[in-house]
Amino acid sequence: MFTIYHDFIINTSKEKVFEAVSTPEGLNNWWTLNSKGNPALGETFNLYFGEEYDWYTEITKFSKDKEIEFxxxxxxxxxxxxxxxxxxxxxxxxxxxxxxxxxxWTEISQEYRQASFCWADLLRQMKQYLEKGIITPFEQRS
Structure with a gap:
């Protein structure tokens, strides 16, 4: 199995970062078009990017203001x-x-490589949102 990693500093509190990565409103400001869900262990989250990309996840790790995994x-x-x-x-x-x-990831495929690049760009946009209040319109996100 393969893993994508990105480590970086955001100049804001961990509470604000956690809100951006764990709540529908936070996710919608830098990643999804419209997400729905309750940030808690075992909960289902709908990550909606458009009709063709209506995805679902389950929260498998949750420690408020410290860690979340989907x-x-x-x-x-x-x-x-x-x-x-x-x-x-x-x-x-x-x-x-x-x-x-x-x-x-089961292999280092074209989708894996593209996801790694897109995550880097999206995480940069999350950083801009949290540090400067800049919200990139959904249509312009990677």
Missing amino acids: KTTIAMQEWLPTSFGFKLTEVKPSETYVRFYHKD
């Missing part, structure tokens, strides 16, 4: 059965170290 349950074939998550560590009161991963 296991993909309905998505394009290559994303099954991958999981992605965020581990947060407070460096300073307004500085958070983010360790992102997307694991359990």
Whole structure:
């Protein structure tokens, strides 16, 4: 199995970062078109990117303001059965170290490579959203 990793610092509190990666409103501001779900262990999240990409995940790890992991349950074939998550560590009161991963890829395929690139760009957009309040319109996101 293969894993995508991205580690970076966001200049805001871990509580704000956790909200951005665990709530529908937070996810909609940098990734999804419209997501729905309750941020809690075992809950189902709908990650909606349009009719063709109406995906579902289950929260398999959850520690408020510290860690969240989503296991993909309905998505394009290559994303099954991958999981992605965020581990947060407070460096300073307004500085958070983010360790992102997307694991359990069966091969280093074209989709894996594209996902790695897209995650890097989307995580950069999340950083801009949290640090500067910039929300990239959904149609312009990778």
